[in-house]
Amino acid sequence: MSLSRALPRIAALVLVLVLVSGCGTGALSGLLGTTAGKAKQTASQAKNATTKSKSSQKFTVTMTDELKFDPPTLTVPKGAKVTWQNKGQVAHTVTDDPAKVADKSHVSLPEGAQPFDSGPISAGASWSQTFKTPGTYHYVCLPHEAAGMAGTIVVTP
Numbered sequence: 394m395s396l397s398r399a400l401p402r403i404a405a406l407v408l409v410l411v412l413v414s415g416c417g418t419g420a421l422s423g424l425l426g427t428t429a430g431k432a433k434q435t436a437s438q439a440k441n442a443t444t445k446s447k448s449s450q451k452f453t454v455t456m457t458d459e460l461k462f463d464p465p466t467l468t469v470p471k472g473a474k475v476t477w478q479n480k481g482q483v484a485h486t487v488t489d490d491p492a493k494v495a496d497k498s499h500v501s502l503p504e505g506a507q508p509f510d511s512g513p514i515s516a517g518a519s520w521s522q523t524f525k526t527p528g529t530y531h532y533v534c535l536p537h538e539a540a541g542m543a544g545t546i547v548v549t550p
Contacts, residue, residue, distance in 0.1 A: 462544030487511040489532035503528025
């Protein structure tokens with residue numbers, strides 16, 4: 394490439410560099426500052442959306458005539474509401490109260506948590522529990538405890 398053809402390109406490049414560099418407050422730093430600010434704002438919005446989705450997310454456990462909780466283990470954030478739905482034809486319970494079960498080793502709850510018992514949940518009905526204390530909750534269905542109908546809720550902080 395001849396010097397006469399390269400000179401306009403070099404001049405244009407130098408002009409762009411001069412305009413962009415400035416004194417620290419030029420176009421480039423302004424552009425970078427704006428981009429960084431938008432990235433920070435977007436990250437904050439994503440975090441808030443995640444927090445909102447956790448608290449508004451629906452958690453469901455199904456009870457079946459196969460005498461199972463589905464899923465058998467569910468992990469939820471602190472403050473989550475879990476709903477058990479009876480999709481079978483026979484009544485079930487959701488119980489982690491050691492005073493009500495046949496074998497106390499089948500249930501457990503974190504220190505400071507209150508035991509719960511849904512009472513009979515008839516076919517097509519549902520029952521909900523909100524988990525405020527982090528930890529692991531092992532629960533059973535009272536009428537089907539001997540058959541091994543058991544589940545676990547893990548509550549994260």
